[in-house]
Amino acid sequence: MSSATTTDHGQPADPGRRDFLGLVTGAFAAIGTAAIAWTLIDSMNPAADVIAAGAPMDIDISKIDPGQQIIVRWRGMPILFVNRTAEMVSTLNNKADTARLADPDSKVMQQPAYAQNWHRSVKPELAVLVGICTHLGCLPEFLPKPDPTEPVTNWPGGYLCPCHGSKYDLAGRVYQNVPAPDNLPVPPYLFVNPKTVRVGQNPTGVSYSLGEIVQL
Numbered sequence: 224m225s226s227a228t229t230t231d232h233g234q235p236a237d238p239g240r241r242d243f244l245g246l247v248t249g250a251f252a253a254i255g256t257a258a259i260a261w262t263l264i265d266s267m268n269p270a271a272d273v274i275a276a277g278a279p280m281d282i283d284i285s286k287i288d289p290g291q292q293i294i295v296r297w298r299g300m301p302i303l304f305v306n307r308t309a310e311m312v313s314t315l316n317n318k319a320d321t322a323r324l325a326d327p328d329s330k331v332m333q334q335p336a337y338a339q340n341w342h343r344s345v346k347p348e349l350a351v352l353v354g355i356c357t358h359l360g361c362l363p364e365f366l367p368k369p370d371p372t373e374p375v376t377n378w379p380g381g382y383l384c385p386c387h388g389s390k391y392d393l394a395g396r397v398y399q400n401v402p403a404p405d406n407l408p409v410p411p412y413l414f415v416n417p418k419t420v421r422v423g424q425n426p427t428g429v430s431y432s433l434g435e436i437v438q439l
């Protein structure tokens with residue numbers, strides 16, 4: 224298997240950080256108008272044509288540093304994995320933060336039932352999201368650090384779409400009064416074991432696909 228170059232979600236390069244451990248094979252269709260370079264390395268996954276056809280893909284999440292994100296291509300879509308720190312997780316329940324969200328309780332069908340919770344995921348510490356802005360499809364930029372000035376007042380960390388300014392929190396919940404109408408989608412996934420996530424397959428007994436959601 225070959226390795227490829229990595230980037231930093233559109234943010235300035237930081238040589239001290241290991242960002243993308245993206246696990247990808249196959250061609251990737253450009254998402255929206257955001258020109259984002261990606262770091263990609265190969266994995267233990269099936270061949271590109273098999274993944275493109277929708278086969279599940281296993282991701283080693285043990286290599287994601289606390290507070291870091293990796294992006295993996297699955298079915299031509301960027302799948303975001305964030306190893307959320309305890310501090311990040313705590314922001315998801317902060318009422319001052321959630322009061323500014325359009326759908327804080329994930330009532331709109333943008334996720335499976337097993338992610339319709341306050342952290343929008345199977346485990347609070349791991350976010351798994353489809354990185355396609357629900358406005359016009361750009362790749363939102365990962366801005367995880369709280370910042371009192373950017374991109375909104377009292378920013379707790381999350382995503383900012385570079386195209387038209389839509390904002391999401393670290394669970395992919397969209398803010399009020401931005402162009403994007405809905406939360407970022409959550410793909411079907413399960414934990415094969417504590418270190419491995421399988422994207423494209425639901426837990427036993429659950430039926431869910433991205434074809435069911437309101438906005439992709």
Ligand code: FES
Pocket residue numbers: 255356357358359360361384385386387388389402403
């Ligand atoms: S595509 Fe994200 S704000 Fe327009």
